[in-house]
Amino acid sequence: MRYHSSRTLRDSDRQQLYRALDVFNIAAYFATADGKKELFGFGAQQETDVPEKLAGDIIFGGYAFDDQVIENSKLMNGIWFVPTIFVEIKQDKIYFESHSVSAFDNWIMQFKQATTKNMISRDLIGEIDWPTRTQKLIDVLATDEKLKKVVFGRQQQYALSEAVLISNLVQALTSQKNTYHVILKYQTELFISATPERLVKVSAGKLRTAAVAGTIRRGDTLIEDRLLGEMLLNSHKNQQEHQYVVNSIDQKLQGLTTNLQLPVHPILLQNKQVQHLYTPIVGDLIATYTVLDVVRKLHPTPALGGVPQEQALQYIKTHEKSPRGLFAAPIGYYTAHNSGEFVVGIRSMYVNQATHMATLFAGAGIVQDSNVAQEFKETDLKFEPMRQLLKRYANDN
Ligand SMILES: C=C(O[C@H]1C=CC=C(C(=O)O)[C@@H]1O)C(=O)O
Known part of the structure; x- marks a missing residue:
């Protein structure tokens, strides 16, 4: 079963989606240079370091620059994943797709404003x-x-x-x-x-x-x-x-x-x-x-x-x-x-x-x-x- 929905973008959506990037262990964010499109991938249905092994509607990831291995890192050696939840903001519309979550508005509501941290x-x-x-x-x-x-x-x-x-x-x-x-x-x-x-x-x-x-x-x-x-x-x-x-x-x-x-x-x-x-x-x-x-x-x-x-x-x-x-x-x-x-x-x-x-x-x-x-x-x-x-x-x- 695949759930789709779309609606007009609300003021609070972006903040809540950015907050969701803090919460999920595996996530991707991709915003185009003209600012017209933002893509979000949350959670991994499947993940691997070899993208050919994956099948999904959308796949996020990256290859490492070359074959040198970075110790103690999974990310820097290249990762690929099919997200459990995919969200796209295109101009004033928001699109949502998931196999696991049926109600987008309930889902997004759980991500509240983050408490800010004082980082140096x-x-x-x-x-x-x-x-x-x-x-x-x-x-x-x-x-x-x-x-x-x-x-x-x-x-x-x-x-x-x-x-x-x-x-x-x-x-x-x-x-x-x-x-x-x-x-x-x-x-x-x-x-x-x-x-x-x-x-x-x-x-x-x-x-x-x-x-x-x-x-x-x-x-x-x-x-x-x-x-x-x-x-x-x-x-x-x-x-x-x-x-x-x-x-x-x-x-x-x-x-x-x-x-x-x-x-x-x-x-x-x-x-x-x-x-x-x-x-x-x-x-x-x-x-x-x-x-x-x-x-x-x-x-x-x-x-x-x-x-x-x-x-x-x-x-x-x-x-x-x-x-x-x-x-x-x-x-x-x-x-x-x-x-x-x-x-x-x-x-x-x-x-x-x-x-x-x-x-x-x-x-x-x-x-x-x-x-x-x-x-x-x-x-x-x-x-x-x-x-x-x-x-x-x-x-x-
Ligand atoms: C490798 C980088 O830039 C490349 C991309 C654009 C211009 C570049 C240059 O003029 O040297 C580099 O080839 C970097 O920003 O780290």
Whole structure:
């Protein structure tokens, strides 16, 4: 038996659903960058680390970035689940689906306003040798005949005074405009991302992806902002970094799609802290391929890995301090009707509620012409969405 219902969205619904994210042991939240759609998965009818084993109307989850295993974590090595309860908010409507709960209004009523917590976060020593290691990488890129680009990751740990309430985090996330807001929860582990980067969306046979690579900060005034944007559009180094991604997506999608449309020049994608070079790409997915086929084929694009892919991934494995887990990895959902959407888990953090530790992630595309000081600043800016989230969370309460 499957129960469906839908009705007009009420003022209290969102708060109660965010609160439900605190309550369920396994949960997912996926809000699109335009803010028009929010998906919630609560509880797991089935769960696994291999999505092919699952069957359900909708499946949430994420693959780990690569095959390195993170000790003492289930979430960061990749999880997938069919929710017991699925809720979607689309504009002013709310849709509910479940095998176990028949009356949505009774169900949602149990989630009352959370008591807020007074959380304090303290940053611990990060990777102080990141600039030295990045300079070494630039030297390698200058001499190695094959290696062209490596997206080099950096992690920063924070000690939290309390376990975090997801309901408060989601609220604080709303300050990050024009980005997806994605949360995966598995028992005491959380992964949170305010990412601007869609890996793929499939809907009614249409495939949409994008190249997002090449970064500059936002300006303090309108004029400075525009000037910085123009600098980015005209920067040879950033164009090159971006073009590797466009070419790779183009190549990978041949054979999976027809009518692939790739604009010749990138445009700007602007978030709160940074702006990126952005090339939206559209095509028709050949009907024999699934959303997951596309995810597996595209990941990792050179916006997260590098060029050539295998060599860059090996470099990342050997020279980054810790495995990435869900950082820069595909996270999202797909349905039994072969639709779905996946983003890459950047501008993100991992929270362990048992140890009260948060790990923040950032990475920068390094090419031969990169400058270490600039890349260091860029990764600092990329930490900022999650740093602000922790700060806002602390201050709001
Ligand atoms: C790896 C990250 O960003 C990627 C996505 C957009 C722009 C990037 C860049 O300009 O370096 C990176 O390739 C990150 O934010 O951690």
